Structures are given as C-alpha cells and as structure tokens.
Amino acid sequence: MLDALLLAVASDHSICGRVRVEHFNNAEKQGRAVARAVLGTLQAYEYIYSFWSDQYEHKLEYVGFARSWERIVLRGSSGSRKFLAFYLTQGILQAVFGLNRGGDPELEADAELRVCQDLIRGRNRLSESALADDRVDLRSLNPAPRS
C-alpha cells in the first residue's frame, strides 16, 4: 500500500507536469499529502513548487516549474540584483525566479512570490507590460487566491 501512495504523490502534476522535485518545501508538502492519504483523504497534489537557495549575500527563490519558455519578463532591476523574472509561454506564467526579492512564498502571506504561485495556478494569459510594471499590484492580475 505504501508503494501505491508514494507513486500517487510522484505522478503527473496538473500544472507542472511530471518532475522529480528535490527541495525542502516539496518534501514537507509531499509528506503531508502521504499522511492525509494514509488517513483516508485522497486529493490531487497541486502544490505549486517552490525552493530557495542562499548564495553568499544573495537570496534566490523560485516558484513553479519551467522546462521551456518563450519569454522572460523582468520586474525590478538586474543591475541592482533585485528583481523578479517571469517565465511565460503564450502569455501563461510557468515559473518565477526572485533574486533578493519576492519574499518567502511559504511563510509570508503577502509575499510577491506567494501571489506568483496563485498566478501560475490561475493559468490566465498575463500582460507582459503589467508584469514588468512595479506600479501594478500582482494581486490585481489574478482573481484566484490560494485555497
């Protein structure tokens, strides 16, 4: 039975596709998913992946998963090493990379990268100019908050 449960949480993700994710946040979420399944609650695993990495003075955060993309749109400044990079295919957001910006999507409810998880989950076509414009609140781009 345990084999079946492990296979269940490792199967295709409805948004990110089939991918083996070896990061802390996913390990925690998948553990919870398995525990819920053991207790009788079978749910699709739809967590939008995230991971962080601290590299010397720089903080990297990434949400979603992009194996390929058509466009990368920046919000912020690469020169100041503080920006969000949006990975888009046909206007649909696949993933977002934050360098020294975006907050912690797992711990901060108002973090930009938490909003980005919702944008990825929403699967709406997004305006590149709105994504790039710091005056546009990312929350205004997507009506579907995390449940």
Ligand SMILES: Cc1cc2nc3c(=O)[nH]c(=O)nc-3n(C[C@H](O)[C@H](O)[C@H](O)COP(=O)(O)OP(=O)(O)OC[C@H]3O[C@@H](n4cnc5c(N)ncnc54)[C@H](O)[C@@H]3O)c2cc1C
């Ligand atoms: C150097 C390094 C840096 C990393 N940095 C990051 C990072 O910055 N951000 C990030 O998101 N992820 C990072 N990761 C990945 C992250 O550590 C893993 O994705 C995460 O720890 C996986 O958690 P887990 O519980 O699935 O497995 P593990 O943390 O590997 O835990 C498995 C546990 O099972 C035990 N075990 C194994 N076999 C048996 C057995 N037969 N019987 C009993 N116990 C057993 C092991 O001893 C271990 O304690 C890093 C990994 C490494 C190696």
